[in-house]
Each structure stands twice: as structure tokens, then as C-alpha cells.
Amino acid sequence: MHGSAPPEGLTSGTPTAAAHDEVRGPSTSLVLVVGMSGSGKTTVGRLLAERLGWSYRDADEFHSATARARMAAGQALTDSDREPWLDAISAWLDHEIAAHQPAVVTCSALKRAYRDRLLSGRPEMRLVYLHGAPELIRSRLSDRRGHFFPASLLESQIADFEEPQPDERPLVVEIDQPPETIVAALTSLLLRLPAPGGAPHGRAAEPMVPPAGTPVSPTGEQWTLTWKGQKAVVVQLGAALRHYEVDGRTLLDGFAANAPITGGRGQLLVPWPNRIGGGGYHFDGVDLQLPLSEPEKSNAIHGLVRWVPWQSQARSEESLRLGTVLRPQPGYPFLLDVTAEYRLGPAGLDVVVCATNVGDGPAPYGVGQHPYLTLGTGPVDTVVLTVPARERFLTDDRGLPVGREPVEGSDLDFRTARPIGSRRLDTAFSLDRSDGDVAVVRLAHPSGVHGVDVRLGEGARYVQIYTGDTLPETERRRAVAVEPMSCPPDAFRSARGPDILEPGDTHVLRWGITAWQSS
Numbered sequence: 001m002h003g004s005a006p007p008e009g010l011t012s013g014t015p016t017a018a019a020h021d022e023v024r025g026p027s028t029s030l031v032l033v034v035g036m037s038g039s040g041k042t043t044v045g046r047l048l049a050e051r052l053g054w055s056y057r058d059a060d061e062f063h064s065a066t067a068r069a070r071m072a073a074g075q076a077l078t079d080s081d082r083e084p085w086l087d088a089i090s091a092w093l094d095h096e097i098a099a100h101q102p103a104v105v106t107c108s109a110l111k112r113a114y115r116d117r118l119l120s121g122r123p124e125m126r127l128v129y130l131h132g133a134p135e136l137i138r139s140r141l142s143d144r145r146g147h148f149f150p151a152s153l154l155e156s157q158i159a160d161f162e163e164p165q166p167d168e169r170p171l172v173v174e175i176d177q178p179p180e181t182i183v184a185a186l187t188s189l190l191l192r193l194p195a196p197g198g199a200p201h202g203r204a205a206e207p208m209v210p211p212a213g214t215p216v217s218p219t220g221e222q223w224t225l226t227w228k229g230q231k232a233v234v235v236q237l238g239a240a241l242r243h244y245e246v247d248g249r250t251l252l253d254g255f256a257a258n259a260p261i262t263g264g265r266g267q268l269l270v271p272w273p274n275r276i277g278g279g280g281y282h283f284d285g286v287d288l289q290l291p292l293s294e295p296e297k298s299n300a301i302h303g304l305v306r307w308v309p310w311q312s313q314a315r316s317e318e319s320l321r322l323g324t325v326l327r328p329q330p331g332y333p334f335l336l337d338v339t340a341e342y343r344l345g346p347a348g349l350d351v352v353v354c355a356t357n358v359g360d361g362p363a364p365y366g367v368g369q370h371p372y373l374t375l376g377t378g379p380v381d382t383v384v385l386t387v388p389a390r391e392r393f394l395t396d397d398r399g400l401p402v403g404r405e406p407v408e409g410s411d412l413d414f415r416t417a418r419p420i421g422s423r424r425l426d427t428a429f430s431l432d433r434s435d436g437d438v439a440v441v442r443l444a445h446p447s448g449v450h451g452v453d454v455r456l457g458e459g460a461r462y463v464q465i466y467t468g469d470t471l472p473e474t475e476r477r478r479a480v481a482v483e484p485m486s487c488p489p490d491a492f493r494s495a496r497g498p499d500i501l502e503p504g505d506t507h508v509l510r511w512g513i514t515a516w517q518s519s
Helices: 041-052 066-074 078-097 112-120 136-141 152-162 179-192
Strands: 030-034 055-058 104-105 125-131 171-172 222-227 230-235 241-246 276-278 280-282 287-288 298-302 310-314 319-326 336-345 346-358 363-365 384-386 387-395 401-406 426-433 439-446 448-455 460-467 480-485 498-501 507-516
Touching: 030 041, 030 078, 030 112, 041 055, 041 104, 041 179, 066 078, 078 112, 125 152, 125 179, 152 179, 171 179, 171 346, 171 460, 179 319, 179 336, 179 346, 222 319, 222 336, 230 336, 230 346, 276 280, 346 363, 346 498, 439 460, 439 480, 448 480, 498 507
Parallel strands: 030 104, 030 125, 055 104, 125 171
Antiparallel strands: 171 310, 222 230, 230 241, 276 298, 280 287, 310 319, 319 336, 336 346, 346 507, 363 498, 384 439, 387 401, 387 426, 426 460, 439 448, 448 507, 460 480
8 A cells, every 4th residue: 555654553443445445245144125015126126136146035925815815905904914924024034044145135114113023133134225205106006017916005005104214224225216226326335335333322323314394405415424433424416525524523624504515625526627728628539618617717627517416326324325427518428327425434434436438439537526634723734744646747827737747856745744834735646556556645633643544546546635725715725625536637638638438338436534543
């Protein structure tokens, strides 16, 4: 791993960044998929089991012939009617556990008592909740044919339904998306979720969505993630990271729920980070012109998805997956499916941004993100910075690169930790990392007692360090932006250009934040 090593006395239990960047297996071996009839449980459960290579059963198979006949006649089952059914499902689950066979089971499990019965004593089981508006479910049931459960019984299910609560650790999926998208989101989150843990003892879990009646935020829905003393907030507008704290210490200089985003705080930069001079570039034999989103410098800046709402695909107490489709438009006539995942776990906050070219031709692509880190020092001058880079980009007064030079012997050599001081940084660096490695940019409090590591993994070949000197006066030099980037500034016009995604290709960017503290 490149970058400075953690100081002696680092909080125990924190893995190295390199180890954490590896794809982990699922921390669960049983999945219970719940939701009302018509929510797509059978389709999603079967596809999920196929994708994972696990066994699958639908709880409808465990109903007795008598129970099926009653429901077909329009008679709702009582709690006592469901006792044998729950016993049969439980017996099957125990059989799979004893056989060490991972499994997926789908079940309406409308009441908390039903779910508790199936989940109790089975810590390896994860709850997946297919969430959808009653109007959508009604329309689906009205179109369903050949099922013993009639649409007329849906109202009894709605009346009985008890929404899964945060302490059940549900992984919530919106059903107004294709089954393949739902299963892709579930598979990705299940493969990387931290082991069971949840909120610390004595602290209530945060709601994952605002309660009814909450004033509309300028950044849309606010999703709060929590895990063992960590808290992150992600917003709907641009899938931006608004807040991150560990054990009550705020590490991200973000923005308030009722405030707009300024200075690019926490924003995703797709399909290019940084600037494109004049917004014009030549690709695949065609001259293209992007809108000038930084008109005062005649640049196109930070991509095209910052100001569009993203859709929640799946979420749990500690993880969130959002998605959007970047459609052809002036200056970027390409079609990309983009997802962003945020996860809290033992190593801190992990972020994965994926883009798939779903168009019919090649597309230029770059990605970055714009978090501002703070250690509570006030001005950043005393923050001790480490950047594992041997080379930096020289830029003109428009922020465009005019050359590169080694950092050795210069005032911007941060390979060895040094205070930022009065330096005005808005500088792109080439990272010293090989494929499979993780580079670490470290910010340390001047006391040396605590700090934060920004882990830059797959897809992150460059990093921009920005001390905020061009921001409005009240925001200047109060935090350090550490921006992972897959390509350098002005990449669409550069010899060191963007990635070229052929149809069907997927680009992955991984980065994360780890707080550390000396003992």
C-alpha cells in the first residue's frame, strides 16, 4: 500500500486499505424477501438465488391445500391459520442451515411477529423488503392471472402490514424498476455489507427517509446511514455525500439539509471530473461542444449529473445504492447507466461508482468526487498532509493543465507528511499506485492524535487537492477537498485522455474514508 503507514496505536480493528478494497463475500447466508402480494417477490427472489447460486423457495409452497382454498375464495387468513405455515418455513430454513446451503426464501411476512419468528435465532439471515406504493401494487395484481391469491385480498394485506423498522436491519428496494436492476442492486450490497452490528447499544437507529411532513429540501430526499458510531447522509440531488461523522466527530465539511450545494461539496463528477477547456473536444471523428458550466473561465466543469435527481435502488441501515441514466445530450451524445453505492463498515465509509455504456457506440468517460475533509482545526494551515504522488500538473489561470513536473524538490512535495501552511492548493497529482493497490491521502491533526485517510482504489489514478481559496470568503480554507479522479484535468482534450467505454463496458471507481486515532 502506498502512502504513510498508520501511526502506532491506531484504533484496533481497522483493516488496511488494501485489504479492505478486496471484494468480500456476503456476511449472510440466508435472505428473507418480504413484501405485499404483487410486489414481485417471486421474480426477484428466484433471480437473486440464481445470481448468487443459492437454493430458493417461495413461501406460498408451504401453505396447506386448505389455506390455499380459503385465500382463493377471498377469505383472509388469521394469525392462527398462519401458524403451521410459519412452522413449515422455519423447518426448511433450519434444514438449509444444517446443510450449510445458502438460501433465499420469499414470504409476505406482513407482521413484525411473523418476521421475528423467521429471523429469531438465525443471525445469518438478512431481511430484504420490496417497497412500493399501494397504487402500483394494485395495478400489478389486477393484471395478474392464474394465481390463487385474488386481488380482492390486497386491502386486507395493506391493513395488516407493519412496515419493517430500522432495528430489523431491512435492505429496502423500490419495486418501480426492472427486476434485473433490483437484483443487481441487491447482489452488490449483499456482497459487501458489513457483518451484523447496527447502531451502538443505547442509541436509536436513524430513519432512512425523512418522516411525513418534513419540509422539502433543495437537495431532495436525505438518506441517513449508520453503523457502530458512524453516520453518513446522502442526498437525492446528484447522489451527493452531505455529511459523515465518526463517534460524534464531523469529518466532512458538507452542507445543511435545508441548504443548496455550494463549491461542489460531496458531488459526483460524471462523465468527467475537473474542467474541459472551452467545452469543446474531438471524439470518434466528430467535433463536440459541451455547455460552458464555468462561464467566467469558459470551461465545462465537473460533468453532467450533479444537478439531476438520482433514484434509490436499494438501501439498508448501513448502505445505499442510487442510480441514474445519463442520456444523449448536446456535447455528450452517449448513453450511460450510472450507479453509486455508499457503505459503512469496519474500515469506515466506502464509495463505489459504476458506469456502464448501454449505447451502441464507444463513449469517452471520466469520474471523480468532491468531498471536503475537516479535522476541526479552523483554517487548514495546520493540517498535516500526505499525498503519495511523484508528479503534479501545472495549470494556467483557467485551471487548465499546461504541463507536468516532478514534485521532488518543490514546495508541493507531500510524499512526506508536512503542514499545509499558507500554500494555496488547487492541484492535480498523478498517484503512485499500481492496479490492485490502494493509495492513501492522509490528513492529520497537528496534535498527531487523530486524522483521516482518504483511500483511493480501483479506477482512481489521480487526485485533486483543493484548499478552497477561490470559494466565498466564509468558506475559504476551512476544509481540504480530496478529490479522487479517474483521469486528469481537461482529459477529453488531452493525450492522457479519458477511458473509452465500448458498448457493454463498465468502469468502476472505488474510494473511501477511514478515521484514525492514536491510543
